[in-house]
Amino acid sequence: MKKLRLILGDQLNADHQWYDQEDDEVTYCMFEMRQETDYVTHHIQKVLAFFLAMRAFADQLRDRGNRVIYLEIDHPKNLQDLGENIQMLIQRLNIEKFEYQLPDEYRLDQQLKEICGEINVPSEVFDTEHFLTEREEVKDYFGEREFLMERFYRHMRKKYNVLMQGDEPLGGRWNYDRENRKKIPAGVEIPSFNLFETEVGDLMEKIESAGIQTMGRLEDRTLRWPLTREEAKKALDYFIDQLLPNFGKYQDAMTSRSPFLFHSRLSFALNVKLLHPLEVIRAVEERMDGDEEDEKKLTQVEGFIRQILGWREYMRGIYWAKVPEYFTKNYFEHTTPLPSWYWTGETKMNCLHHAINQSLDHAYAHHIQRLMVTGNFALLAGCSPDEVDAWYLGIYIDAIEWVEITNTRGMSQYADGGLLATKPYISSANYINKMSDYCKNCKYDPKKKTGEDACPFNSLYWNFLMKHEKLLEKNHRMSMMYNLLNKMDEEYRKELKKQAEKYLSNIENL
Ligand SMILES: Cc1cc2nc3c(=O)[nH]c(=O)nc-3n(C[C@H](O)[C@H](O)[C@H](O)COP(=O)(O)OP(=O)(O)OC[C@H]3O[C@@H](n4cnc5c(N)ncnc54)[C@H](O)[C@@H]3O)c2cc1C
Numbered sequence: 217m218k219k220l221r222l223i224l225g226d227q228l229n230a231d232h233q234w235y236d237q238e239d240d241e242v243t244y245c246m247f248e249m250r251q252e253t254d255y256v257t258h259h260i261q262k263v264l265a266f267f268l269a270m271r272a273f274a275d276q277l278r279d280r281g282n283r284v285i286y287l288e289i290d291h292p293k294n295l296q297d298l299g300e301n302i303q304m305l306i307q308r309l310n311i312e313k314f315e316y317q318l319p320d321e322y323r324l325d326q327q328l329k330e331i332c333g334e335i336n337v338p339s340e341v342f343d344t345e346h347f348l349t350e351r352e353e354v355k356d357y358f359g360e361r362e363f364l365m366e367r368f369y370r371h372m373r374k375k376y377n378v379l380m381q382g383d384e385p386l387g388g389r390w391n392y393d394r395e396n397r398k399k400i401p402a403g404v405e406i407p408s409f410n411l412f413e414t415e416v417g418d419l420m421e422k423i424e425s426a427g428i429q430t431m432g433r434l435e436d437r438t439l440r441w442p443l444t445r446e447e448a449k450k451a452l453d454y455f456i457d458q459l460l461p462n463f464g465k466y467q468d469a470m471t472s473r474s475p476f477l478f479h480s481r482l483s484f485a486l487n488v489k490l491l492h493p494l495e496v497i498r499a500v501e502e503r504m505d506g507d508e509e510d511e512k513k514l515t516q517v518e519g520f521i522r523q524i525l526g527w528r529e530y531m532r533g534i535y536w537a538k539v540p541e542y543f544t545k546n547y548f549e550h551t552t553p554l555p556s557w558y559w560t561g562e563t564k565m566n567c568l569h570h571a572i573n574q575s576l577d578h579a580y581a582h583h584i585q586r587l588m589v590t591g592n593f594a595l596l597a598g599c600s601p602d603e604v605d606a607w608y609l610g611i612y613i614d615a616i617e618w619v620e621i622t623n624t625r626g627m628s629q630y631a632d633g634g635l636l637a638t639k640p641y642i643s644s645a646n647y648i649n650k651m652s653d654y655c656k657n658c659k660y661d662p663k664k665k666t667g668e669d670a671c672p673f674n675s676l677y678w679n680f681l682m683k684h685e686k687l688l689e690k691n692h693r694m695s696m697m698y699n700l701l702n703k704m705d706e707e708y709r710k711e712l713k714k715q716a717e718k719y720l721s722n723i724e725n726l
């Protein structure tokens with residue numbers, strides 16, 4: 217039976233059962249398509265990284281003796297639409313069966329179901345064999361109970377026997393989060409991590425001449441991301457040897473000295489499935505080798521494993537539990553457009569200047585920059601979650617909707633009203649000043665709430681609390697902040713509000 221098998225751009229899992237045996241009846245197909253480059257404005261590095269990783273994967277399959285049809289973005293036969301390309305190949309190759317792997321995005325899931333209803337050959341869908349949970353598993357696990365990441369994470373530790381001693385967590389504690397909140401001291405050396413340099417060749421011109429809109433920058437026409445499985449494994453080894461020893465400790469720190477600090481930069485490789493999450497977890501867990509250093513290592517190792525075994529799987533589970541309703545959630549009814557400097561980095565607020573410029577330069581910012589700088593400001597300023605989502609979905613190399621929207625709309629913008637986060641992730645300048653070196657070189661004063669050069673985060677923070685008092689005052693995790701607010705006299709509250717309104721009306725020039 218002549219089969220056509222579709223491989224999407226984020227399905228580069230060479231260990232999938234599909235490839236266990238050579239089969240002359242099978243043709244694999246991969247497409248670079250306008251429908252994927254145009255659903256949001258992506259960072260140029262993201263488009264390049266996807267296409268180059270896909271091309272390398274297609275070459276690898278061919279080298280293993282498989283038949284692969286790969287339609288590049290400017291291929292004359294490329295119809296630029298998934299359904300039309302599949303229909304065209306089914307007819308041209310006299311295909312008798314169509315097969316695909318479960319997509320991670322709702323829009324593609326729907327589209328593929330429609331395609332299967334329209335083609336005149338039978339179809340079959342396969343698991344991607346990547347995640348550690350089924351699509352519906354998080355939803356089924358919680359049932360009627362409240363979604364709680366920590367509970368799910370412990371369940372996963374037991375299920376996969378990760379960092380366990382019998383039924384108990386290794387070291388006696390499940391979570392070392394409290395130890396993971398250190399600012400980075402001046403003397404600590406941060407490794408440079410320049411492992412990969414891939415020349416992008418003429419692909420950049422092809423993307424431009426096709427008229428694809430992109431954002432961001434690429435230095436020296438060279439990509440510095442792992443694009444093949446070999447490179448991804450090298451990045452993992454490097455992380456474990458050089459970065460893991462400081463990962464947990466400085467996980468939340470921010471510094472103008474380095475965009476990456478001790479973060480792994482494995483998210484792209486994981487999300488396109490060049491790496492399997494369990495392989496990453498086991499490799500990191502092996503660091504616990506029973507010596508007297510283990511207790512120290514556990515803080516770093518647990519801190520990292522929690523992100524992948526816990527957060528990553530949890531976010532995917534929430535996505536499949538809550539889409540499509542999740543797409544329109546807007547708890548605070550925010551409508552302000554995102555300031556245009558999110559696309560240029562031209563703001564005088566040094567924290568935002570850094571977080572945005574490094575995102576434009578590297579298609580990367582780490583978790584706390586995304587959450588407590590760019591996300592925090594957008595929430596305090598009342599920006600529309602649709603615009604915030606589109607920005608995050610475009611700018612980051614690892615942004616695929618299942619993990620982007622849950623983190624952005626849910627965790628960062630609280631647009632789901634608290635399904636994902638127990639309170640909004642907002643802060644005044646105090647937190648940014650504590651966790652970074654940004655404030656000391658800023659035009660604004662982190663200590664001032666009102667008046668000339670007062671840090672905008674301060675008045676916006678109190679203004680946000682006043683504005684949403686009805687929605688938030690009953691949240692017990694906010695009670696300390698509301699107690700402080702309630703102690704302020706009416707005049708001071710008015711002053712803060714006035715200051716915030718002044719900044720909001722001049723948001724483009726902050
Ligand atoms: C507003 C916002 C948007 C985000 N958008 C994305 C996104 O589009 N794609 C994405 O992969 N991550 C996203 N994250 C999560 C996190 O910021 C990135 O996974 C991380 O910064 C990637 O860099 P790294 O590989 O160096 O991560 P590390 O800090 O080294 O962490 C290791 C791995 O853990 C996983 N991980 C860590 N935190 C999370 C999390 N909250 N959710 C899911 N997985 C996590 C990632 O796979 C990551 O590679 C977002 C976070 C926020 C606050």
Ligand code: SF4
Nearest residue numbers: 565567645655658671
């Ligand atoms: S003073 Fe305010 S705007 Fe400036 S870096 Fe600090 S937090 Fe950011």
